Amino acid sequence: MLLKPNEVQKVANMFMNAAHEDEIELVNKLYEALKGGNKEEADRLMDEFIQDIEEHFSLEEEMMREAEFFAYPMHKAEHDNMRKEVAKVYEEWKKSKDASYVIKFLEEVFAPWIKLHVATMDSVTAIHIGD
Ligand SMILES: [Fe+2]
Ligand SMILES: [Fe+2]
Structure with missing residues (x-):
């Protein structure tokens, strides 16, 4: 197993938690297959x-824009860096x-990136967004 479910912290928004849980499950399956x-x-x-x-990051970015979250550019920049890394590996x-x-x-x-x-x-x- 690459990531145990409890290694990724729960946050104060259920849509984000659901996206994280799905991603952990998928990444673990991918890891086992490899x-x-x-x-x-x-x-x-x-x-x-x-x-x-892409779905995970877009969901968060859409919620941030709706909530006019002040740190949107910073958060999106972290996503964009990981988008590039994942595209390269793909x-x-x-x-x-x-x-x-x-x-x-x-x-x-x-694994270290997603936890952090x-x-x-x-x-x-x-x-900031709430639930
Ligand atoms: Fe996330
Ligand atoms: Fe994020």
């Missing part, structure tokens, strides 16, 4: 992953089908 050498399943889950990231996977490259990204970049991002940006944003 670790287990199941390339077909991993390929399908990579497509889902890139789509899920392209690399499509070219090489190198599972170890994606595993390394998930372990060393994505949710505990900081998302949790402050959720307090």
Whole structure:
């Protein structure tokens, strides 16, 4: 398992929590498929992953714009950096089908990032937006 559900903090908005729970579940499935050498399943889950990231980030950005949240540009900048990283890893996977490259990204970049991002940006944003 890459991320245990309790490793990602709950925030004060249920839509954000639901998006995070779905993403953790998906990322764990992707991680298991990569670790287990199941390339077909991993390929399908990579497509889902890139789509899920976009839905998760867009949901938060839309809520922030509606609430006229002051730190929108900062929060969106963090999303945009991760969008770029994920797009790069996705392209690399499509070219090489190198599972170890994606595993390394998930372990060393994505997992620590999501924990920190949710505990900081998302949790402050959720307090401002409310439920
Ligand atoms: Fe989030
Ligand atoms: Fe966020």
